[in-house]
Amino acid sequence: MHELLERYLRHGHHEGIVVTVGRDLRPNPAPMGVEYLASSKIIVIRPYVKTATYKNSLSSKEITVNLTSDSLLFFNALFRRDMMKYQPSRKVKTPVIDGAVDLYVEGEIQGILRETAERAQLSVKPVAVYPGRGSQLAYSRSDHALIEALVYITKLEALRECLSKEAVQVLQERILQNLSIAERLGSNEVVKSASYLKKRLSSLSSGGLNGKAA
Numbered sequence: 401m402h403e404l405l406e407r408y409l410r411h412g413h414h415e416g417i418v419v420t421v422g423r424d425l426r427p428n429p430a431p432m433g434v435e436y437l438a439s440s441k442i443i444v445i446r447p448y449v450k451t452a453t454y455k456n457s458l459s460s461k462e463i464t465v466n467l468t469s470d471s472l473l474f475f476n477a478l479f480r481r482d483m484m485k486y487q488p489s490r491k492v493k494t495p496v497i498d499g500a501v502d503l504y505v506e507g508e509i510q511g512i513l514r515e516t517a518e519r520a521q522l523s524v525k526p527v528a529v530y531p532g533r534g535s536q537l538a539y540s541r542s543d544h545a546l547i548e549a550l551v552y553i554t555k556l557e558a559l560r561e562c563l564s565k566e567a568v569q570v571l572q573e574r575i576l577q578n579l580s581i582a583e584r585l586g587s588n589e590v591v592k593s594a595s596y597l598k599k600r601l602s603s604l605s606s607g608g609l610n611g612k613a614a
C-alpha cells in the first residue's frame with residue numbers, strides 16, 4: 401500500500417479528486433491537492449473551510465482520493481457532476497469514481513493538523529490503495545492548462561471576498577492565458593470545457609469581481 405503511494409505521489413504536491421459523502425450519503429467529488437508524507441505514512445489534504453469536502457470529511461471521517469491526469473475528469477467533478485459515476489469502495493463507505501482513474505486511495509480522517517480562517521489541513525490514514533483502469537493518456541499541455549485554469553477559477557470563486565484587486569487581476573490573467581493554451585492545443589471536449597470556463601469567468605467578472613480595495 402505504502403509503496404504505491406510513494407511511487408504515484410513521488411513528485412510532492414499532486415492533484416486528485418476527493419470524494420466525500422454528506423449526511424444524505426450522496427457522493428461529493430472535488431478536485432484537491434494531496435501530498436503523501438512517507439515519514440509518517442499519512443496523506444495530507446488542505447480543503448477550504450467553506451467546502452462541502454471539509455464538512456463531509458469531519459462528519460463521515462472518511463474520504464476516497466481518486467488520482468488521474470485526465471483534465472476532463474477534474475472538469476466534470478466541478479461542473480458536470482451529473483456525469484460522474486461511482487463504484488463501491490473496498491474498505492470505506494464512501495465510493496470511488498468509476499472512470500479514468502490511475503490510483504484509488506481510501507482513507508480515514510485522523511485529525512486536523514492546522515486550521516486558519518480560510519483553509520484546514522487534514523491528516524488522512526490510508527486504509528486501501530489499488531490501481532484503477534488508468535487515465536491512459538500521454539502528457540498534454542492542453543490538459544495541464546485546463547487544470548491550471550480550473551485551479552485559478554475555483555480559487556477566485558472561493559476567495560473572491562477576501563482577495564485584493566491586484567490578486568483578482570492576476571488570477572483573471574492566469575485563467576485567460578491557460579484557457580488560450582487549452583483552446584489552441586486541446587481536443588474538441590477540452591476546447592468546449594475551456595469555452596465554458598471563459599463564459600463563467602466573464603459572468604463572474606460582470607457580477608462585480610472587483611476584489612477588495614488595497
Ligand SMILES: Cc1cc2nc3c(=O)[nH]c(=O)nc-3n(C[C@H](O)[C@H](O)[C@H](O)COP(=O)(O)O)c2cc1C
Pocket residue numbers: 415416428429430431432433434445446447448449450451452453454474478547550551554555558
Ligand atoms: C486541481 C485543483 C486543485 C484544487 N485543490 C484544492 C485544495 O487543495 N483545497 C480546496 O479547498 N480546494 C481546492 N480546489 C478547489 C475545489 O475543488 C473547489 O473549491 C470545489 O468547488 C470544492 O467543492 P465542494 O464544496 O463540493 O467540496 C482545487 C481545484 C482544482 C481544479
